[in-house]
Amino acid sequence: MAEAAPDILVVFDCDGTLVDSQHNVVACMRLAFESLSMPVPEDLAIRRTIGLNPDTAVRHLAGVTLDDIQLENIVSGYKNAFFKRRLLPDHHEPLFPGVKETLSALAARKAAMAVATGKSLRGLNAVINQHGLHDYFTSLQTPDHNPGKPHPQMLERAMMEAGTSPERTFMIGDTTFDIMLAKNAGCRGIGVTWGYHDADELTESGAERLIDRVEDLLDIIDTA
Incomplete structure (x- = not known):
């Protein structure tokens, strides 16, 4: 007999939700702009774009209209800098506290x-x-084969692969881009307060709930 599809799908953003990557993102984006002798965005501005596709983030940060070659050069510089940074002995993108334990608890609950x-x-x-x-x-949904957030395709594909419905799908993220993604896909957006956009922004963008610890997600799932 075929195994029944899971009742609930929990979809996580990565940067700012599962892992704290802001220092690496900021350093690599600064280096990408510096390498082309372009004005370097402020660190806060870079952190505000974490979660967007790199090309969208670069357009936001440039402050001027970029042609296709400039855009490609900066995005490639950013990706190459990140690849090289991962090879360094001291490279680290730590999980936020409680993440792995919460993933294990969700798996024990048979949540996809x-x-x-x-x-x-x-x-x-x-x-x-x-x-x-x-x-x-x-399911792993990235910009490699999808439009960027807040376009709903990443969530639509994840739901299709898991066999779940929008009303039983939770998008967990730290930015307004994540919450807007959930809304556009008809899913339930849960904002986390330890990431890169503040609580008021998450609420205003339509988050159903905010959580201050990743473990708090379990209560939401248990009562869904």
Whole structure:
């Protein structure tokens, strides 16, 4: 007999939700602009774009209209800088406290889990390998084969692969881009307060709930 589809799908953003990557993102984005002798965005501005596809983030940060070649050069510079940074002995993108324990608890509850992120698939796999998260996620949705947030396609694909419905799908993220993604896909958006956009912004963008600890997600799932 075929195994029944899971009743609930929990989809996580990566940067700012599962892992604290802001220092690496900021350093690599600064280096990408510096390498082309372009004005370097402020650190806060870079942190505000974490979660977007790199090309969308670069357009936001440039402050001027970029042609296709300039855009490609900056995005490539950012990706290459990140790839090289991962090879350094001191490279670290730590999980936020309680993340792995919560993933294990959700797995024990037979909830399906996925990731929808602005990170490249290569970068996401690096995080998964670093922290031993291979067994948790049934779907990995990245900009490699999807439009960026808040376009709903990443969530639509995750739901299709898991066999779940929008009303039983939770998008967990730290930015307004994540909450808008949930709204656009008809799913339930849960904002986390330890990431890169503040609580008021998450609420105003339509978050159903806010959580201050990742473990608080279990109560939401248990009562869904």
